[in-house]
Amino acid sequence: MSLAQPVTLRRVTASEWIKFRTLRSTLAVLAAAIIGMLAIALIVAYNTRHLSSSLQPDDLVPSATLQGRYLAQLLIGALGVLFVTGEFSTGMIRSTFAAVPKRLPVLVAKTVVFTAVTALSMIAISLVAFLSGQVLIAHYRPGFSLSDPGVLRVVLGTGVYLTLVGLIGGAIGWIVRSTPGSLVAYFGVILVVPVLFGTVLGTWGKDVAQFLPSTAGASIASSIREPYTLGPWAGLGVLALWTAGLIWVAAVQLRRRDA
């Protein structure tokens, strides 16, 4: 009679959940993203409490107080990267693969745990940040409520956007494996490449840029539609396709490479 039970996806997911919650570094990054979202919402709300001519139109829309996502996308992406590359940099991955030699369940379980944690926390903090900002604004001028047209889409969309870009960070971690390399690749994909295409390469660059993950995904989290961007739902679809595609690449190369 063996002590060890068969490896199932449920058991591997339980293992990945233990791993996630027992590392101070990952919890600290998640906490920073949560605090950042709330702090920026309050700062933006405070700075825009009085209507004045110096305010731009996009300072006064529902998504204005959710600009914390520019910071949070970096932290959540780093969280996705670290959750994966931390195993490779420390050698932990050999213990993990010796326990789950089929490997793919590890990728699936990490994805499940990360998605659950990030979606729950980021959707929740988007709601809290939005509502807190509006409470502050409401002391000075009329703000927005969740029932106003398009508001719920933007608030929930911000949480979903952050979850998806975090998953892109995780997929890059599986593919690149090194922590610094993965972080550079992630920041490049999310920040640098869109700027290159959007500003340096002229009109055709802008045509391409709207299909890049962060540019496409931003439209679900924005109340104003910028020129050369997709609509919110098309944009979300494109971001989801990028995410799924990168996870698929990560899964395919996972089976073949030496650990």
Add this chain to the structure above:
Amino acid sequence: MIEARGLTKRYGAKLAVDGLSFVVRPGLVTGFLGPNGAGKSTTMRMILGLDAPTLGSVTVNGRRFADHERPLGEIGALLEARAVHTGRSARNHLLAIGATGGVGRRRVDEVIDMVGLTDVAGRRAGAFSLGMGQRLGIASALLGDPETLILDEPVNGLDPDGIRWIRGLLRSLADEGRTVFLSSHLMSEMALTADHVIVVGQGRLLRDQSMSAFISDASADVVRVRSPQLTELAGQLDRSGATVRRTGEALEVEGLPSDRIGSIAAAAGLTLFELSTTGASLEEAYMALTADSVDYRSADAA
């Protein structure tokens, strides 16, 4: 039971493992010997499926390791390089690994106790000394009560107490009918622990035989004799067909057993002060065998 058939691993231009075939049997402690770079660690990684063989195959109890339903119950492994996240406590590390096979807190605390880490189980593994890290690795290997143990340099960094403990542990695991496969650079340690040896050099199999056969094959037994009548005794032994070498106050005799030497001396009325058999050590046997296949030799040894 581990069976390797034509196991080969190529890294770029270098053949790390070159057509290795061997069987590691249950009920024995099998030592895996070879110089640095001989392919021992690579072979162990291929057994675990961490590295894919370029050619050939290796099975554990008849199946590829990855095809087993309960990997934790099949192989417990301690790999040379640390395989623990430095930011996690020892207990949480074991809980995470155990969870993949439904192994819970009770067994985790049990193995922590077995390896003597109870007092530090809540500390970050990154703060562990080499010896504590080895103990954690051994705890991890024992977690699923596996049929087969694969241990890469298990005594590395252990204190004498720890070394004695692991020697006894491996012995009792083998006596329970489990397969125990370990590598070590410490020949004296290996000689005490292993029943069987597999020796590799430059990725190739050099020997696969019992420890005693390996040692006795490697060099003939030499009998050392001291006598006040050394010259006369040398002449007598020489006439009996032995090869005799004089080393200071003694003779080293090859080709005659000690009983015969004693009888010859008695028949000739010669006094003996010493008559001793000096068997070759594992270390000598190993050095003689691998002399040609060492990759990285220090200058003064060359």
